[in-house]
Amino acid sequence: MATTTPKRRIKDNPRRATIVLSVLGYVLVLGTFAGLFPYPELERATVDLLSHAIAAVNTVALVAIVLGVGWIRRGDVRKHRAAMLSSFALILAFLALYLVKVGGGGEKAIAASGLVYYAYLVMLAIHIVLSVVAVPVVLHAVVLGLTHTPAELRDTVHAKVGRWAAGAWGLSLALGIVTYLLLNHVYGVEEYMATASVLLVGYPAADV
Numbered sequence: 001m002a003t004t005t006p007k008r009r010i011k012d013n014p015r016r017a018t019i020v021l022s023v024l025g026y027v028l029v030l031g032t033f034a035g036l037f038p039y040p041e042l043e044r045a046t047v048d049l050l051s052h053a054i055a056a057v058n059t060v061a062l063v064a065i066v067l068g069v070g071w072i073r074r075g076d077v078r079k080h081r082a083a084m085l086s087s088f089a090l091i092l093a094f095l096a097l098y099l100v101k102v103g104g105g106g107e108k109a110i111a112a113s114g115l116v117y118y119a120y121l122v123m124l125a126i127h128i129v130l131s132v133v134a135v136p137v138v139l140h141a142v143v144l145g146l147t148h149t150p151a152e153l154r155d156t157v158h159a160k161v162g163r164w165a166a167g168a169w170g171l172s173l174a175l176g177i178v179t180y181l182l183l184n185h186v187y188g189v190e191e192y193m194a195t196a197s198v199l200l201v202g203y204p205a206a207d208v
Contacts, residue, residue, distance in 0.1 A: 011147035014156075018143055022136040025095075032103045039103030047105035048184070054097050055180040061090035062173040069166050077150045084162075088142050091169070112187040120182055123175045130172035134165060141165040 010017045031037050042050070068083030110120055144158040153159070183189065 007147055010143060014140065014143045014147065018136055018140040021139050021143075025135055025139075026132075028099065029095075032099045035103075037103060039100060042101070042105035044105070047101055047108070050097055050101040050105070051108075051180065051184055054094055054101065055177060055184075057090050057094045057097065058173045058176055058180075061087045061094065062170060062177070064090065065166050065170045065173070069170075072162075081145065084142075084145065084166075087169075088138070091138070108183060108189045110183045110187050111189060112182070116182075116187065120179060124179050127172050127175035127179060130168050130175070134168040134172060137161055138165040138169055 028037075032039070064083045064087035068080045068087065071083060072080035110117065112120060141158060141162045144153060144156050144161070148156060148158070
């Protein structure tokens with residue numbers, strides 16, 4: 001009796017694999033915000049350092065996405081694949097850094113007021129919503145890309161899903177970088193808050 005490899009099972013059920021991976025990701029993030037997972041307590045200097053590292057990772061990931069989109073439009077599948085897998089690896093690196101920062105150091109509130117403050121909140125909200133919505137879309141595009149040949153991908157929704165994934169995640173990254181600059185380099189930090197406090201009082205303070 002022939003055996004089915006894990007890759008074959010995922011290839012035959014990409015939506016199921018996407019759902020499982022998405023749920024795992026959401027549980028990891030929400031569990032961290034809820035304080036369900038143990039993280040080492042971080043000093044403010046370490047929190048700031050992680051913020052800078054996250055911004056650098058996100059900037060490189062955004063560049064990789066833009067290059068990948070440009071290469072696929074020119075028909076260069078090999079470079080497109082390399083760029084998009086690189087951006088996905090950077091997304092995973094971002095997630096690891098972000099969870100450690102949030103779990104061990106909490107969040108920061110921007111020292112701004114008036115129109116700037118509300119503009120910051122709007123950009124931050126859009127960034128967060130896009131980050132949440134993009135997870136299954138990005139994962140589905142990656143799952144399809146890793147389990148199908150370029151010829152096989154033509155008969156899948158990879159191209160359509162990939163466009164949505166690149167657009168949503170690219171805009172999310174761009175807004176994350178802008179809010180990072182406003183918070184850490186333009187207006188500065190008003191207050192550091194524990195993650196649990198952010199969840200309880202709904203304080204608009206996340207930094208990316």
